[in-house]
Amino acid sequence: MIVLAVELRQFASEVHSHLPHHLLAVRQDRAGERATPIFRDEHQMCVTVPHCVSATSDKPNLIHDTKSYRRGVLKRYRCRAYPTGEQHRALSRLFGCCRVVFNDALAARESARRAGRPIPSKGELSAALTAAKATPERAWLAEVSSVPLQQSLADLHRAYANFFDSHTGKRKGRKVGAPRFKRRTHRQSARFTRNAGFGVLEPGAGAGFVRLPKIGRVRYESSRPLPADPSSVTVIREADGRHYVSFVVDEPAPAVVPASPARAAGVDVGLTDLATIVYDDGTREKIDNPRWLRSKERGLARAQRAYSRTMKGSKNRDKARRKVAAAHRKVRETRLDHHHKLALRLVRENQAVALEGLSVAGLARTRLAKSVHDAGWSTLRRLIEEKAARYGAVVHTISQWEPTSQVCAGCGVRDGKKPLDVRVWVCSSCGLVLDRDYNAAVNVMLAAGLVERVNACGGSVRRVLACADPVKQEPAEQILPDGEAA
Numbered sequence: 001m002i003v004l005a006v007e008l009r010q011f012a013s014e015v016h017s018h019l020p021h022h023l024l025a026v027r028q029d030r031a032g033e034r035a036t037p038i039f040r041d042e043h044q045m046c047v048t049v050p051h052c053v054s055a056t057s058d059k060p061n062l063i064h065d066t067k068s069y070r071r072g073v074l075k076r077y078r079c080r081a082y083p084t085g086e087q088h089r090a091l092s093r094l095f096g097c098c099r100v101v102f103n104d105a106l107a108a109r110e111s112a113r114r115a116g117r118p119i120p121s122k123g124e125l126s127a128a129l130t131a132a133k134a135t136p137e138r139a140w141l142a143e144v145s146s147v148p149l150q151q152s153l154a155d156l157h158r159a160y161a162n163f164f165d166s167h168t169g170k171r172k173g174r175k176v177g178a179p180r181f182k183r184r185t186h187r188q189s190a191r192f193t194r195n196a197g198f199g200v201l202e203p204g205a206g207a208g209f210v211r212l213p214k215i216g217r218v219r220y221e222s223s224r225p226l227p228a229d230p231s232s233v234t235v236i237r238e239a240d241g242r243h244y245v246s247f248v249v250d251e252p253a254p255a256v257v258p259a260s261p262a263r264a265a266g267v268d269v270g271l272t273d274l275a276t277i278v279y280d281d282g283t284r285e286k287i288d289n290p291r292w293l294r295s296k297e298r299g300l301a302r303a304q305r306a307y308s309r310t311m312k313g314s315k316n317r318d319k320a321r322r323k324v325a326a327a328h329r330k331v332r333e334t335r336l337d338h339h340h341k342l343a344l345r346l347v348r349e350n351q352a353v354a355l356e357g358l359s360v361a362g363l364a365r366t367r368l369a370k371s372v373h374d375a376g377w378s379t380l381r382r383l384i385e386e387k388a389a390r391y392g393a394v395v396h397t398i399s400q401w402e403p404t405s406q407v408c409a410g411c412g413v414r415d416g417k418k419p420l421d422v423r424v425w426v427c428s429s430c431g432l433v434l435d436r437d438y439n440a441a442v443n444v445m446l447a448a449g450l451v452e453r454v455n456a457c458g459g460s461v462r463r464v465l466a467c468a469d470p471v472k473q474e475p476a477e478q479i480l481p482d483g484e485a486a
Helices: 085-115 122-132 136-143 146-168 297-308 315-349 369-375 377-391 436-447 461-466
Strands: 073-082 188-193 199-204 207-212 216-221 230-237 243-251 264-269 273-279 284-288 352-356 394-398 424-426 433-435
Touching (some): 085 216, 146 188, 216 243, 315 377, 352 377, 377 394, 433 436
Parallel strands (some): 352 394
Antiparallel strands (some): 073 243, 188 230, 207 216, 273 284, 424 433
C-alpha cells in the first residue's frame, strides 16, 4: 500500500446544493449500531504487503522532512497489536466511522451519476464531511480523529482513479473494478498520517507502543526496532478479530550486497512439484507442493457448515465467522512463510535466477483454478524479485510463450505439445529420456541466456540435468567440426 498524502485546505462552511448535508440522510443510526448493506468483500483499498512496498512514479513517495533523512525505499512493518478492552471499543468506533464516511461518499457519487448531476470532487466531499459533523445525525463523527476520515475519502478518490485509469488504458495489468461499499464483518482499517500526531515508543524486550489520537497507547509485538520514524501507521482489524499496526518507513536504500556464490538457477513451477530447480553446477532438486488449502479443506468445510447453521445476527454466528476466517488465515500465513523461506534460499545461494513468466490470471480461469491459487506462483515470483533486489542477485523472466516443455534440452529439437499427464518423454531426435519438469527448468535457464546451448554447464551436464534417470545416462559424444569423434 502506498501512503496517500492528503493536503489540508480551508474550505468554506457552505456545502454545494447537490450534496446532502450529512452525505446520506438514510443512514441515521450510530456507528456501533448500524447494519451496512452487504455488497462485497472490503478489499478495494488498503491492501497491505507485509514486508516491502516499491515506490513507483505514479504513486507518490511521501516525505515530510527532507532534511532529516533522504529519499529511499518505502518499507512496511506489520506487527501484531493487543489493544485493551477500552481501546478495542474505541477502535471499533473508529473503524465504523471510517466505513460510514467511505460508504456515504461512494453513495453520494453514485447518486449524482445516476441523476445526471456533476460528480462531487474530493474537496466537496471533504467540505460535506465537515458540515455533516455539525448535524445531529452525524455528530458522532467528531468523536474520533479527523485524519482517518479524510484518509477514507483519499482511498475512495484513489479507487476511482485506478478504476478510470484501468479502463482507459493508462493503468496496465488486469482491469480494476469500480469501488464498492465496505462491509462491517470484513477487514477494517484506519490510517493515521503525521498530521494526526501519532507517536511510537519502543522500550525493547519485544514490545512497543504506538500512541494514537483519541485511542491511547496501543501495545504491539516488536521483533526488531523500526529503522526510521514512520510516515504513517495503519491500524488493521482482520476478519478473524486480530489487530495489527502497519508502519510505513522511508529508510535510505541499503547498499547492494552481491550474492556470494557465482551460480545460476533455472526454476520451473508446477502443481505436482511447487518448484523444479536446476543449477549450472550440475545439481538439481524438486520442491514438493504442500497443497496448503487442499490439506485443510475438510476443516474449512466443517467450519463453514457450522457457520451456515447459525442464526443471522446472533453472537454464535459471529463466533463461527471468526473461526472460518482464522482457518483461512492459517492457510494463508503458512503458504507465505514457505514462499519467503524458499525465495530467500534461492536468492542467497545463486547470483542469477531464471523464472518463467506464466499468465497466472489466465490459468486461474481454467479447471485448475483452485490448485493454481493454492500454489501461489505470483507471490513466490514477487518475493524472489524483491529479495533479489536486496541481496544483489539478478532475476531473468522469460516469455510465457517460450516452449520450455516441448523442446529437448539435449539437442534443441521441438517435439510438440504434450498433455499434462505425460511426465516423462523420449526425444524423437536424440533418444534422450527426459523428465518433463527438469527439462523445462533447463530450458528456462537456456532461454534466459544464463548458459549456452552448445557448452551449457560443460560437457554432458545439461543432458544429465534434463533426463529422467541421470544414473543410466552415458556421457554425450561430442562431434568435432571435421567429423571425427572426440
